[in-house]
Amino acid sequence: MLNTKKIMTSNTKSLSRKVMTLMLLALVAMMFSLPAMSVESLRGDKPLDAKSVKVGKYKVQSEEGGYERNFEKQPPLIPHKIDKYRITLKNNGCLKCHSEKAYKKEKAPKVGDSHYITRDGKTLEHISKRRYFCNQCHVPQVNSDPLVENIYEGVE
């Protein structure tokens, strides 16, 4: 006697195996065709080992009176050039003007009071180590257009 149940199951099994293989093939084909579609980073579609698009020449902007802040506790943007001021282990060029000692004479704003507080909440006489590398938080601006549209709105 013919066992129809057995035939059915083995047929469905091989069918589902075929479907699986086809789907896998389709997936592989998709993976290979993806780069040809439009995956493009800000760097352009140049391969990593090729030279990138040439960067335009931009000028660091000076903003008299400083830049407006967009949110509370924002590190203010730097409104002047900084290429001459070095920050090394021994010396911090920014403090020549922004330190407690120098700021009056240099007519520069003094670093925030928060810059003297350690991570444990102690207030120091000198700048806290965690505020030593100023450019971690403060950056100048150049006259370039934004790379991507920015719809952020600052608080009033």
Ligand code: HEC
């Ligand atoms: C030769 C003096 C001098 C040096 C050195 C200097 N600055 Fe300044 N900085 C100023 C003056 C003056 C202003 C105020 C400019 C204005 O408001 O028009 C200013 C403004 C700023 C502001 C804006 C503060 C605010 O409240 O808007 C930041 C941030 C700043 N400087 C960071 C730095 C950093 C970081 C360095 C080192 C890489 C540095 N500065 C080096 C003189 C200096």
Ligand code: HEC
């Ligand atoms: C970890 C981030 C961070 C680092 C590092 C840092 N700052 Fe700031 N800075 C801030 C923030 C946030 C503010 C605004 C709030 C405040 O005053 O704490 C600020 C404020 C300032 C202001 C304006 C102060 C005021 O009263 O308006 C100056 C000037 C400044 N920083 C200079 C410096 C200099 C110079 C250095 C390096 C010696 C430095 N900052 C390092 C985050 C930082």
